[in-house]
Amino acid sequence: MQTFKAFKLGMALMMAIALASCASSDTEDMSDSSDMGMESSSSAASSSSATSNAADMGDGLTARERQQRDDSLAMTVFYFEFDRSDLSAEARAALVHHANYLKSNPSARYRLEGHADERGTREYNLALGERRAQAVERYLQVQGVSSNQLETISYGEENPVDTRTTEAAYALNRRVEVH
Amino acid sequence: MKKPGLIAITIILTSLFFTSPGYAQLQIVITQGVDDPVQIAIVPFEWNGFGLLEEDVAEIVKTNLQNSGEFRAIAEANMLSTPHEEQEVFFRDWRFLGADYLLIGKVVDNGAGGPLQVQYDFFDVLREDNLISEVVSAGRNQLRDVSHAISDKVFEEVTGVRGAFSTKILYVTSQRINADLTYYQLNMSDADGGRSQVLLNSQEPIMSPNWSPDGQKIAYVSFESTRPRIYMQELATGGREMLTEFTGINSSPVFSPDGTKMAMVLSKDGNPDIYVMDLRTRDLRRVTNHFAIDTEPSWTPDGESLIFTSERGGNSRPQIYQVSLDSGWVERLTFQGTYNSKGLMLPDGVNLLMIHRENTGDEYHLAIQNIERGTIFELTSTALDESPSIAPNASMVIYASKAGDRGILNAVSIDGRVKFQLPSAQGDVREPSWSPFFD
Structure with missing residues (x-):
C-alpha cells in the first residue's frame, strides 16, 4: 500500500507538473510541488520515475492514453x-x-x-x-x-x-x- | 457437587478473563416448542441464610427446562402449596394442577464461612415416586453451575437424554464502527448465553472457533497479523500458540475426536486442500490433493475419516465428500441440491448435517441427509444459515443466520420440533461452537 500511495502521489505530482508546464515555462514552479507530498513519499523509486517522466514527457503517450492509464x-x-x-x-x-x-x-x-x-x-x-x-x-x-x-x-x-x-x-x- | 472439574474451570476462567455483562450477551428466545410438553412444577427454593443470593436456582432450572422446548412450567401463582422437603409434599395438589413432575428444594448456609448446601428432590407425581434426592455443596458464586447441573439431571431423568445445560458455547461477534474499523471478539458463554466472557479482542477478523474434545483448549483462525493464521489456546491459562503461518489460507481447524490431531485447510501449495496435523509432533499430512477447492473438514465420529466440502464436481457448486484417512479413498455423499457444504456427521454415523441449497435461489437451510437413503430433511426456515455446531448430547444444533441485516444465532432440535434464537443486544453474532461435556 505504501508504494502504491507513493505512486499515486507521484502521478498527481506529474500531472501538476504537466499542467504547470502548459501554463508557463517557468520550471521554478516545480519547487512548489514539493508541498504536495514529494518529501513525504516513502518510495524514492516511484518519485524519481515520476520526475524523470515529467522532465521530458517522454513516455510516448498521447494525452488521451495518459488519461486512460491514470x-x-x-x-x-x-x-x-x-x-x-x-x-x-x-x-x-x-x-x-x-x-x-x-x-x-x-x-x-x-x-x-x-x-x-x-x-x-x-x-x-x-x-x-x-x-x-x-x-x-x-x-x-x-x-x-x-x-x-x-x-x-x-x-x-x-x-x-x-x-x-x-x-x-x-x-x-x-x-x-x-x- | 459431582463436577469438580467444571467448577475448577469456571472459577479459573472467572478470575482470569474480563467479563462483560450486557455487551454481546445472548439470551434464549423460544420460537417453537413441542406440541405436548412435559408439565413440570418447580417450587421456588427456600433460602436459609443471611443476605441475598445472587442466583435463583429454581428460576434458572425452570428457564433451562422451558428453553429446551420439551417442558412447560406450571405457574407459581397456581400452586396450592410450596413444599421444600419431601414430607411437605401432597401429591394430590400437584396432580390437580396437571403436573407430571415436581421439583422442590432449599439452599442452606450452615455458617462458619463454609459452602452452601443445595438440597433438592425430584418427583414423578403420578407414581408418587422420588426420582432424585441430592445435596450439593457450592460456593455462593457457583449457584449457576449447580442450577445447570440440576437441570441436566432432571432433563435426563425425564427424556432419557443427557442434559447439556452445563456446557458452553464459543461465538464470534463483530461491531462495525465505520468502513475502516470493525471490532471482533471471540466469546465464551454458558449454553444459555449467560456469563459471557471475551477470550480475544481484535480489529481483524476471527473465524472458526473449535473445542478440543476434553473442553480444555480451543482453536480458531485470527487475522490479527493481517493474514489468516491458526491459533490454539488453553482456556485455563489463556496461553496460546500459533500453529500455522503458511502462505495463503490457514483455516478451519478441527480437533480429532481423540484430541491428538487437528484437521485444517491450507492453500500453501496453490489452492485449498485438507491437511491433518499431529499435535504432538506438529507433523503435517496432506489428505486431499485436488485443483478444486477442498475445505470445511470435520471428523467422522470414529475418527477414521474426514467429511469435507469440495467443488471438484464442477460448476462452482460445492458438494460434500468423505475421505478415508487410512486409504485416501474419496466418496461423494451429496447429490441433491445446488449447494451442499459444511457437513457434520451426527454420532449415529448415518445422518449428515449440512448447509443445503435446493435450487438456485438464496435459500441456504440447515438440513439433514440420511446418507444411506439419500433423503434430505430441511430443519429451518431461516434463509442464510451457516456454521452449524452440534450439542454434545446430539439433541440440538446451534447455527448462525441473519435477522434483517444482523447476524444472530439460532438453535433447532435434531428433529426440527424445537427452535430458539439467541439474539444479541448489539452487533453481529456468528460462528457458534458448542462445547463437549466437561467430564
Whole structure:
C-alpha cells in the first residue's frame, strides 16, 4: 500500500507538473510541488520515475492514453459475478496498466485482497475470495509482473463493504481490492 | 457437587478473563416448542441464610427446562402449596394442577464461612415416586453451575437424554464502527448465553472457533497479523500458540475426536486442500490433493475419516465428500441440491448435517441427509444459515443466520420440533461452537 500511495502521489505530482508546464515555462514552479507530498513519499523509486517522466514527457503517450492509464491505475477494486472468479474486460484492461506500473517499479508491491458475499458458508467463501485474488495475481503475472511483487490474502465474507442483505450489497462485496 | 472439574474451570476462567455483562450477551428466545410438553412444577427454593443470593436456582432450572422446548412450567401463582422437603409434599395438589413432575428444594448456609448446601428432590407425581434426592455443596458464586447441573439431571431423568445445560458455547461477534474499523471478539458463554466472557479482542477478523474434545483448549483462525493464521489456546491459562503461518489460507481447524490431531485447510501449495496435523509432533499430512477447492473438514465420529466440502464436481457448486484417512479413498455423499457444504456427521454415523441449497435461489437451510437413503430433511426456515455446531448430547444444533441485516444465532432440535434464537443486544453474532461435556 505504501508504494502504491507513493505512486499515486507521484502521478498527481506529474500531472501538476504537466499542467504547470502548459501554463508557463517557468520550471521554478516545480519547487512548489514539493508541498504536495514529494518529501513525504516513502518510495524514492516511484518519485524519481515520476520526475524523470515529467522532465521530458517522454513516455510516448498521447494525452488521451495518459488519461486512460491514470484512470486505470485509479481503479483499485475489481468486482465479480456470483460464485465466479473470472475478470471482466474492464478489469483486464485496467490491470494491464497496473502490470506496466509494477514492471517499471520493481520495488512496488501489491497486496491483493479477495472477498466474497455472505451467501453460503464462511470457510468456502474464504476459498472463493482467495480464488478471486489469485485470478488478479495470475493476470498480472501473465503480463510479466514478478511474483515477488504480489501477495494474495482472502478475507472471504468477513469484511463486507455493504452489510445489507441485498443483491446490490452482494455485488459490491464480491471483489478484489488492490492495496 | 459431582463436577469438580467444571467448577475448577469456571472459577479459573472467572478470575482470569474480563467479563462483560450486557455487551454481546445472548439470551434464549423460544420460537417453537413441542406440541405436548412435559408439565413440570418447580417450587421456588427456600433460602436459609443471611443476605441475598445472587442466583435463583429454581428460576434458572425452570428457564433451562422451558428453553429446551420439551417442558412447560406450571405457574407459581397456581400452586396450592410450596413444599421444600419431601414430607411437605401432597401429591394430590400437584396432580390437580396437571403436573407430571415436581421439583422442590432449599439452599442452606450452615455458617462458619463454609459452602452452601443445595438440597433438592425430584418427583414423578403420578407414581408418587422420588426420582432424585441430592445435596450439593457450592460456593455462593457457583449457584449457576449447580442450577445447570440440576437441570441436566432432571432433563435426563425425564427424556432419557443427557442434559447439556452445563456446557458452553464459543461465538464470534463483530461491531462495525465505520468502513475502516470493525471490532471482533471471540466469546465464551454458558449454553444459555449467560456469563459471557471475551477470550480475544481484535480489529481483524476471527473465524472458526473449535473445542478440543476434553473442553480444555480451543482453536480458531485470527487475522490479527493481517493474514489468516491458526491459533490454539488453553482456556485455563489463556496461553496460546500459533500453529500455522503458511502462505495463503490457514483455516478451519478441527480437533480429532481423540484430541491428538487437528484437521485444517491450507492453500500453501496453490489452492485449498485438507491437511491433518499431529499435535504432538506438529507433523503435517496432506489428505486431499485436488485443483478444486477442498475445505470445511470435520471428523467422522470414529475418527477414521474426514467429511469435507469440495467443488471438484464442477460448476462452482460445492458438494460434500468423505475421505478415508487410512486409504485416501474419496466418496461423494451429496447429490441433491445446488449447494451442499459444511457437513457434520451426527454420532449415529448415518445422518449428515449440512448447509443445503435446493435450487438456485438464496435459500441456504440447515438440513439433514440420511446418507444411506439419500433423503434430505430441511430443519429451518431461516434463509442464510451457516456454521452449524452440534450439542454434545446430539439433541440440538446451534447455527448462525441473519435477522434483517444482523447476524444472530439460532438453535433447532435434531428433529426440527424445537427452535430458539439467541439474539444479541448489539452487533453481529456468528460462528457458534458448542462445547463437549466437561467430564
